Amino acid sequence: MTRDHIGRSLRRLEDQRFLTGQGRYVDDLAVPGQLHGVVLRSPPGHAVIENIDAAAARALPGVHAVFTAADLDTDGIGPLPCIAQVATVAPMIVPARPALARDRVRHVGDPVAFVVAETAQQARDAAERVELAFRPLPAVVDAREALAAQAPLLWDEAPGNLSYRFERGEKGAVDAAFAAAAHIVEIELVNNRLVVAPIEPRAAIGTYDAAADTFDLLLTGQGVHSLRRQLAEAVFNMPPDHITVRAPDVGGGFGVKNFLYPEWVLVLWAARRLGRPVKWVAERGEEFISSAQGRDNHTRARLALDCDGRFLALDVDTIANLGAYLSTNGPGSSTNSPASAMGGVYDIPAVFMAVRGVLTNTVPIDAYRGAGKPRPIT
């Protein structure tokens, strides 16, 4: 093996095209005959959907459709799955997440309707003409408040808004160490919620070939094979080799472009319903209320030390905000990920961590660069 390249700070080969405007991102690309979709999103943070009146919208020039959850149900489109593998105390409660909200909206930005027209402007104009009637419900945004007795309940199947409990480590050994410790230090930490904001907002073009019964999804995404599997198995109930998923140049991901989003389902399904490709491009303000957000957990940590300042034990208790739905890998960031690094670079004989995953009226949380690695001890 030569050593001419490994270990050398060579300039990037791809920068030639990026710096001369030759990069090709989804928004630069077009499929012949494509229509444009706009997602109509919930204004309230928590409400019952009383009525969706799309008559005026449908009558506007260039409008092909205004789809709602009822249309998805008619076609037997499955909910977006949570594929996180976490050994929780009792089975995780995973409320169904359809691509368009059914009956109730549970976060600002929750997709309610998908408007498809000849041009993006026509679709936006039509979206503004859709009349939504809501009956507001009290909302809860803080995970600790959501666990409290009188908190608004998001999902009947998740009493107390609790989705799961997760525990790892030796509680007995930790308790014994604390009982014998010369010093105990306690800290309460907030791992603050972050809006991820890659410079390129999310975008996709969905195409359906009726003759072959195949889908093609071109998207700004990070894990094409996993997305294909989820779309095939959980959503469309078709063989994976009938779906092609491709990503051109992607302008930053940081993890949040890994997940199965409602919009990926909507462009494919609408393309099949309408017989023409459908393109969707997020606006920045829209990304703030739809793209997965990061972190958002509250931790009480205690460290036991001996009289020489040697660490004896670490006890970590975390309440993790999941958002209104469990995202593709939402629970992983507060469980498996921090567990892998708990204790950090320090020799701590006894460690215990406990986590409660909680649903709230906020945008769903998922893995963002680093995904929940612990802060308590560094």
Place this chain on the structure above:
Amino acid sequence: MALDPVVLRRRNLISHFPYRSGLGVTIDCGRFAANLDEMAQRLLEDGFAARRRAAAARGRLRGLGIACFLETSRGTPGERAEIRFEPDRRVALVLGTQSNGQGHETSFPQIASDMLGLPLATFRFVQADTSAVKSGNGHGGARSMHMGGTALYLAAQMALSKARAIAAHLLPADAGEVSFNAGRFTVAGSERGIDLLALADAARDPANLPDGMTPGLDADAYNDSDVFTFPNGCHTAEVEIDPETGAVTLERYQAIDDYGRLINPMLTAGQVQGGVAQGIGQALFEHTVYERQSGQLLSGSFTDYALPRADDLPPLDITLAELPTAVNPLGVKGAGQAGCMAAPQTIINAVLDALAPLGVEHIDMPATPERVWRAIQSAQGA
């Protein structure tokens, strides 16, 4: 008990490897003590105390924070790489991992170039297409180089092993007499030899091959490992706070980090810089606010949600100290996430160090000017 932050950490660092953590994760290696010791040595000589005094004379509070981090980079296990020798004498590297700006189109060919002895321009990088890439696990958990790079390594070894057998057949020579160097197979003590790309062409025709060998040099390798790599480092931050307004400026930031063997040090440093910048954002700027009763997102645009800007960041002084790991043949540790795992606590430690004389003992992230100001007021009994 009041222990110097460096002393407290040093006393408790893991010093023997492999080390099994309290939650059952085995750490194979790390420069924990070396990173801290080197940073501590720098701090002895860098004049912080004088800068703190000078700041105080201007009515400002200076603080120094230190943190030692461990990052665990695993990502989804299993990854696939193909090497395809194409008729036009280019070589396609087909990866199941995925770059969204990290520079894989450069770093992966760097590996292939050294292993196959072919110029960088020979390679065509293929990713992110289920019709062109048979399987893959994409990117996440800083996995691409240790999972995908290893798959590429295995594919290159596979191709070279087959090529060596073909070379012995064609040249001809005994297997033991064949050498491979700088892209060419030669026979010891003779003029006979063949370039790898010419051999790849020849390999398409069964007539050129040993009996029963399938034509073509293309290799398809699956890396079935499931390993953690353990990037680690020591960071320090120096902040200056205006107690009248609570404004925090980040004056200095240093890192001494171990990411194992570096394929392209500039790209690694870039990952650290980006991660640190995002960690600075979390510590000082980025505040996602939902209205409590209604769930409205009040920080719904960049007007209200503050991302760090270029003038919020000091030069980031990053030292990369390589301790290769044995858990993968490249010796690499996943560099993509560590910066944002290290920076927040480093900076908050600096903020608390600055505010300690005023009696502030705790502050939440982001440490915005308002929060710093309120913490000062509260501690002063206002």
